[in-house]
Amino acid sequence: MLASGGMELDFYIEGIFPYRLFGQTLWITTTHVSLLIVMMVMLTFFILANRAIKKATEVPGTFQNIVEMIVDGLDNFTKGVVGKYSPSFRNYFGTAFIFIWISNTSGLFGLRTPTGDYGTTLALAIVTFTLINVNEIRYNKLSGFCKNLMVPMPLFFPLNLIGKISPVVSLSLRLFANNLSGIIVMAMIYGLLGPLAVVWPAPLHAFFDVFIGSVQAFVFCLLSLTFINNAIVGD
């Protein structure tokens, strides 16, 4: 296929072992393994952070300082977008930001980036979709929700319906494609140049994994919060 001359590009998701569920053959893939590792890292960090905050001192130590900085930054970020509604969203979006950021940068440690799998990003986007619609109903009542589907007149109902679904597609594909492009470029460098790629890909890793990863984690949370804010306040 792509491999002419015996060179293999190694960026595919590989199945590890199959299992059957409701008559379908499904696979445990490298994405699941990477997700588990990311989850372990997050859990370890959270437990350590919890312990540090429980024994919090007046003059914070190094670790407590870092944790306070992260939580404070994420809270302020949420508050900057949704304002007074931030208490109901900051927990989820703080966790989502940390999860996406660790997932995006996990390419540095040789994992198959979990967010480079469409399943992960689609799941995240569907959570956002649920949050948008549930909060629109919660703050504008069902009548307001139905009225928003009929603006400016009932003829526009199909267009508004598409407008409801398009955030899922665009959010998930944006995160997925950004990570996939980074993975493919790195796989090309390592697969096609082989022994020549020794030290100089480090800046590329810094760009594709750390910079693009951070920006996309930020953009995902920012766009989700903006959509939710628009749904609550009405645009």
Place this chain on the structure above:
Amino acid sequence: MDYNEYFVLGMSAIGAGLAVLANVGPGVSQGFAAAAASTAVGRNPGAVSEIRTTMLLGQAFTETSGLYGLLVAIILIIVQPLM
């Protein structure tokens, strides 16, 4: 029969190259957004963080169409739906 497959493969490659041309638009428009943001910072240096957030938001929106082109190219080359 064999030659048909090669023809489709080559044409998919050309199509993938053309699909990636979709990235010209987002590139230009992201440049415009950055230019407008620099002008805004020059006029009002106090609002740097809000301007940066707004710029990132707009750039993320425009980036989407370019990414769709990239995805079409990747699907044409790797999945090969036309074969």
